Amino acid sequence: MESRTSRRIKKTNEFYFKSMSVQFRKHRVFRETPSVIFYDISVDDSNASDLVVHEGPAVSPPNDVIGAKQFYIHHHQVDHNRVLSGERVFELVNFDWKFPYHIVHLNRHSGALVVPIGTYHRSTSGENGSIVINQAIRDDEFNPETEFVPVSAGNNSELYRVLVHEQPVIHELGE
Numbered sequence: 001m002e003s004r005t006s007r008r009i010k011k012t013n014e015f016y017f018k019s020m021s022v023q024f025r026k027h028r029v030f031r032e033t034p035s036v037i038f039y040d041i042s043v044d045d046s047n048a049s050d051l052v053v054h055e056g057p058a059v060s061p062p063n064d065v066i067g068a069k070q071f072y073i074h075h076h077q078v079d080h081n082r083v084l085s086g087e088r089v090f091e092l093v094n095f096d097w098k099f100p101y102h103i104v105h106l107n108r109h110s111g112a113l114v115v116p117i118g119t120y121h122r123s124t125s126g127e128n129g130s131i132v133i134n135q136a137i138r139d140d141e142f143n144p145e146t147e148f149v150p151v152s153a154g155n156n157s158e159l160y161r162v163l164v165h166e167q168p169v170i171h172e173l174g175e
């Protein structure tokens with residue numbers, strides 16, 4: 001029997017899929033006083049948080065041994081990647097989207113970038129690194145052993161084709 005969490009994550013993912021493109025979950029500024037901003041960064045149904053710290057111009061996941069780009073793809077987790085400090089560029093590839101390749105520039109003002117289930121993704125930091133919190137939604141079948149296995153464009157021909165032949169949609173800061 002499917003659990004409530006699994007049904008909810010399926011519904012959330014279907015909603016993101018129908019939009020067929022890049023989505024953000026915006027924060028709300030609760031209060032702003034001199035030198036202080038107080039945000040509400042809640043994400044509905046988020047039941048896990050990962051913190052990913054890049055201490056310099058790092059890449060997650062790193063390129064493979066022959067220098068081909070690698071990506072993560074989740075089967076039981078929707079990501080909401082929110083930059084807390086610095087700048088991070090995400091590359092997203094989703095074969096079901098009208099425009100399958102997106103490059104998204106993020107900083108603290110961008111809100112959380114949604115990465116639906118089945119979307120290849122990788123991220124690169126600016127010179128000074130960055131701190132990202134992923135306010136994830138995981139279903140009951142989530143298993144860290146299988147959710148974080150990098151896929152190389154060097155041995156995935158469809159991914160390779162998109163990276164080489166599709167023009168990326170670029171999302172600059174502030175869009």
Ligand SMILES: [Fe+2]
Nearest residue numbers: 072074079115
């Ligand atoms: Fe992820």
